[in-house]
Amino acid sequence: MNKMSVTLSLCIGLLSGCSGNGSKSSETTDQIIRVEEALKQPEKILLSDIGKEVVYVPLETTDSSLVNISSTGTMKVMDDVILIGTKNHPIKVFNKKTGRYLREIGKIGNGPGEYTNGTLFHINAKTKNIYVEVNPTQRHIYDTNGNLIKTITYENPIGVLTTPLFWGDILYNFVTIPSPATTCFAKVYDLRTDAKLDSLLLPAENIPASEIEMVMPFSGMEIFGGRSFMMKIKDQTWCFGSRATSPFWYYKDELRLKDVYNDTIFTIKNSISEMQPKYIFDMGKWGGFKRYETEDYMSDKLIITRILETDYAIYFNMIQNMYNLNNWLKQIWPPMYCGIYNKEDGTVKVSKKLEIKNDKDAFPDFSIYNVSTDGEVIAYYQAENLVEARKDIPEPDQPDWLKNLKEDDNPVIMIIK
Structure with missing residues (x-):
């Protein structure tokens, strides 16, 4: 059996083989994302690798619309609006085409509807509603006009960290960091009933019996897709999970799943018990680790922390030596990578930097933030960075919005198609 067949068998054993009805997929896939091969010749990833065109949307700046998209903020882009949330302020809504400030969603507080x-919010790409966390098992549901539709309460699977995906009237809730009492990876609920x-x-053998020693949070950072955590248990092994980015996502009404601790993107058909491999990351010597590993073993391994899928490509982030706690505490960042798989020709690029080169405009490098409900890649520039870049752009080549931009203005959103 070749290496990819072994990888596929292990992935199916980890997920499909542990499903409720014990079913497995016998299908194979030739859609291999050859990461190990691409790492032999790393190269800069370009904006043109991500999409074919880019639209810049300067967000309106007023006293009531000021936002800070950073490691402590959350941004989601829907069909016609941009939503931005910061810790101590209500979610703000901007027009996707014009950047005009529209309204706030709800209020900050502990009262009804607050x-x-x-x-701490997610969006429902099917209903276009906004799910704002009240506590780990309760959410307010708003529409994009700011109307409170209702408040829902649901049961989480048992685990240290769970991450939801809301799709229509369905909630997919995934355990990204299990605890000794965890019995399942995910539960699916009908939100109406x-x-x-x-x-x-x-499977029980994937859960260590040791007690938890510490849990370390990471605020924001695009490479994690939002707030994430590392957990250390008393047998000196580590685990990682994200609170903001679900291992589930929908692509063209097709449910996908990739857990951090396997190298396969699965397509889920009738239920999460019936998974078929769609893409396999050939990680070679950089992969092959278990859900709980020691710091030493992981020193030269690459964890795929985030995946974004569009019609054109699959974009992914990786971190090496994730579990070196001393370096994190000293703010010595581990090696971080970004990669892209071109769906049209099957090529793979991996860069040893998170930043993407803007080869379409004379603007600085940027990092990818997430994907909109329309499948567009979303990024942003802080206004002060574009004001600095403007000095090197001939005035006739500057769009009006750039000429008028001030250093303390709201960010400029990039929508890449």
Whole structure:
């Protein structure tokens, strides 16, 4: 059996083989994302590798619309609006085409219809509603006009960290960091009836019996897709998970799943018990680790922390030597990579930097933030960075919005198609 067949068998054993009905997929895939090969010749990733065109949307700057997209903020882009949340302020809504400030969603507080943290929200790409966390098992649901539709309460699977995906009337809730009491990877609920529809069981041998020693949070950072955590248990092994980015996502009404601790993107058909491999990351010597590993073993391994899928490409982030706590505490960042798989020709690029080179305009490098509900890649520039770059751009070549930009203005959103 070749290496990719072994990888596929292990991935199916980890996920499909542990499902509620024990079913496995016998299908194979030739859609291999050859990361190890691309790492032999790293190269700069360009904006033109991400998409074919870019639109810049300067966000309107007023006293009531000031936002700070940074490691402590959350931004989501829907069909016609841009939503930005910061910790102590309500979610703010901007027009996607013009950048005009429209309104706030709800209020900060502990009263009816209020919430305490503007960053803890998810969007429902199917209903276009906004799900704002009140507590780990309760969410307010708003529409984009700011109307409170209702408040829902649901059951989380048992685990240290769970991450939801809301799709229509369905909630997919995934355990990104299990605890000794965890029995399943994910549960699926009908939000109309609160009925549990499905679950993905977790084999007991994947859960250490040792007690938790520490949990370390990471605020923001695009490479994680939002707030994430490392956990150390008393047998000196580590685990990682994200609170903001679900391992589930929808692509063209097709449910996908990739757990951090396997190298396969699965397509889920009728239930999460029936998964078929769609893409396999050939990590070679950089992969092959388990859910819980020691710091020493992981020193030269690459963890894929985030995946974004569009019609054109699959974009991914990786971190090496993730579990070196001393370096994190000293703010010595581990090696961070970004990669892109071109769906049209099957080529793979990997860069030893997170930044993408803007080869379409004379603007600085940038990092990818996320993907909109329309499948566009979203990034942004802080206004002060573009004001600095403007000095090197001939005035006739500057669009009006750039000529008028001030250093303390709101960020400029990039929508890459």
